[in-house]
Amino acid sequence: MRAARLLRLFSRALRTTLAAPLLVVGCQGNDFAEPVAPAEPTAPAVPTDLGQYSDVECVNGAPAISDLSIEPPADSVQLRAIYLQRKPPTVHVRTTEGAVCATASDPRACESRLDTLEVQEGFPRTCGIYVDCGSDFLTMTRGDEAAAFTSAAAVKELLGRIDTPQDAALLAFAAGYSLCEWTGDRHGKVRLLPDGTFSVIGTQGYPCGEGTALTQHVLAITRAGELTEKQRTVLEKGDPLCTIGRRPVGLQEARAGDCEDARGRYFADAARLEAASIHAFLRLREELALHGADTALQDAALLSAEDEVRHTAVTARLALRYGAIPPPPAVAALPLRPLREVLLDNAVEGCVRETYGALLAHHQALHARDPEIREAMLRIAQDETRHAGLSWDIDAWARSKLSLEERSIRREARRRAVEALRAEVAVPLDPRLTADAGLPSPEVAETLLDVLEQELWAC
Helix, strand or coil: CCHHHHHHHHHHHHHCCCCCCCCCCCCCCCCCCCCCCCCCCCCCCCCCCCCCCEECCEECCEECCCCCCCCCCCCEEEEEEEECCCCCCEEEEEEEEECCCCCCCCHHHHHHHHHCCCCCCCCCCCCCCCCCCCEEEEEEEECCEEEEECCHHHHHHHHCCCCCHHHHHHHHHHCCCECECCCHHHECEEEECCCCCEEEEEEEECCECCCCEEEEEEEEECCCCCEEEEEEEEEEECECCCCCCCCCCCECCCCCCCCCCHHHHHHHHHHHHHHHHHHHHHHHHHHHHHCCCCHHHHHHHHHHHHHHHHHHHHHHHHHHHCCCCCCCCCECCCCCCCHHHHHHHHHHHHHHHHHHHHHHHHHHHHHCCCHHHHHHHHHHHHHHHHHHHHHHHHHHHHHHHCCHHHHHHHHHHHHHHHHHHHHHHCCCCCHHHHHCCCCCCHHHHHHHHHHHHHHHHCC
């Protein structure tokens, strides 16, 4: 199920609740009308001719460590991420090259030393302002030695000479440059120059909030490991408006305080859930990687987390406007789940709740009387439709991996989730939420759910 197909279905659902047709964007003669959505921001031309560059080789969202020139050779090299904001801090192995402690005199003691290395920080974070972003570092075993490398200077010492493109890419990554984005000209590039130095192109920052920006950097890295920034270009300025998503496993209950304005309470709760969705998508990316999902699905989950950062800021600002302070989400740190649990959760949170949430956002974008709310929901609706599309892509990827019994359990869980949604939308709303915020009345919400159930969930 692609986002474009969901848009067509949403359009049909929304037309059942309108006396007048939806606004049509662009094409004429279609059998459906697309909800209006703002155009994606355009980026300036890439500052460097990329024709002679090669893509940085990436594994699990970070530069590959398979072609490093370490002397003397190591038994193993691992790229790890430490999540310092979790209590207690947790460490996740992102990629491994070689055999851990292969030549150690006591392999078990060597592995114990490796797993108990004290790491207080890692490389500068390249993932923006995500709530649960890991900080990367390298580990190495050689004989009985086990060591961690948590800075660009330490990686430079480990590598010695910079002899390969991956050496150069890893050094740039350790210095805080992002190289493994999922979109064309924002993916890291590297080339060997005639004078023997390497040119690496990466990015820093994030386009979310007043004064922020995503910037592209052209770096020169010598064979001795000296890194110099040669050029910097703003690819995308921060959206000043950057402020109903997937709930993460482990989310603790919380509600906005005693704000008298229903709009304030609504957007405060929305901001809490949007912030929680950052956790959900970052966790989803880890679990997809753990279970061998395509990198395209993993990358889409990471992009969704970035979207939720913006949504959090937007809905939090709306909450404050109406006198409410959003409570921060409390998410318990839980181990990554077996595949069957991931897919069952995706069926409920993604294919049902997130899909309806995307349709709800389109309804608000069309009906909200308040212009600021209407403008905010236009962008959120576009993003949430992609998130719902990802849920159905994951569902399609999973079908062959489930037994007949597991598929039956998944269908039943989806059915129960739809029943729960029907009970939720049947509750009458404060008139300010239907008028100013564009939320559907219980009768209209029931109609929207009917369309989704007939054309999507019943399949």
